[in-house]
Amino acid sequence: MATERTLSIIKPDGVQKNLIGEVYRRFEATGLEVVAARMMRLRQDQAEQFYAVHKERPFYADLVRYMTSGPVVVQVLEGEGAINKNRELMGATDPKKAAAGTIRADFADSIEENVVHGSDGPDTAAQEIAFFFSGAEICPRTR
Numbered sequence: 001m002a003t004e005r006t007l008s009i010i011k012p013d014g015v016q017k018n019l020i021g022e023v024y025r026r027f028e029a030t031g032l033e034v035v036a037a038r039m040m041r042l043r044q045d046q047a048e049q050f051y052a053v054h055k056e057r058p059f060y061a062d063l064v065r066y067m068t069s070g071p072v073v074v075q076v077l078e079g080e081g082a083i084n085k086n087r088e089l090m091g092a093t094d095p096k097k098a099a100a101g102t103i104r105a106d107f108a109d110s111i112e113e114n115v116v117h118g119s120d121g122p123d124t125a126a127q128e129i130a131f132f133f134s135g136a137e138i139c140p141r142t143r
């Protein structure tokens with residue numbers, strides 16, 4: 001399997017619950033490398049643009065409100081099959097359907113407030129990484 005990069009976000013509820021270290025521990029335990037990271041508060045226009053694919057969905061306005069409700073931590077993860085590895089760590093969107101031991105099964109309160117985001121494919125990963133980070137901000141390992 002090829003080395004990939006994926007975009008991950010610890011959402012406002014994950015930061016509120018003090019789970020930054022726990023989520024990073026899971027990335028590292030599964031061999032994913034954090035190669036870029038930033039804490040920030042999303043502006044409304046950023047959240048709208050980031051989730052534009054869901055614009056027509058009934059939960060869009062709530063989703064934007066939730067994603068701007070507090071700080072988030074945004075990171076690029078690198079590793080073999082990083083996109084799927086991260087999706088496996090996260091678990092299903094709805095925590096009630098998420099496999100035991102996944103981040104969402106362990107910590108999420110609802111289908112909306114589900115602690116983490118992860119890119120769902122190579123095209124969205126490239127797009128989402130470029131949304132948050134310039135090339136110079138990505139720091140692959142040199143040792």
Ligand code: ATP
Pocket residue numbers: 054059063092093111112113114116117118119120
């Ligand atoms: P993400 O894109 O955040 O990684 P995902 O790919 O598992 O999550 P999507 O279908 O892309 O799920 O939905 C994006 C986000 O919108 C979800 O993570 C969740 O916060 C919210 N969401 C999705 N479905 C619903 C719903 N039915 N009701 C409320 N919020 C929802």
Ligand code: MG
Pocket residue numbers: 118120
């Ligand atoms: Mg998604």
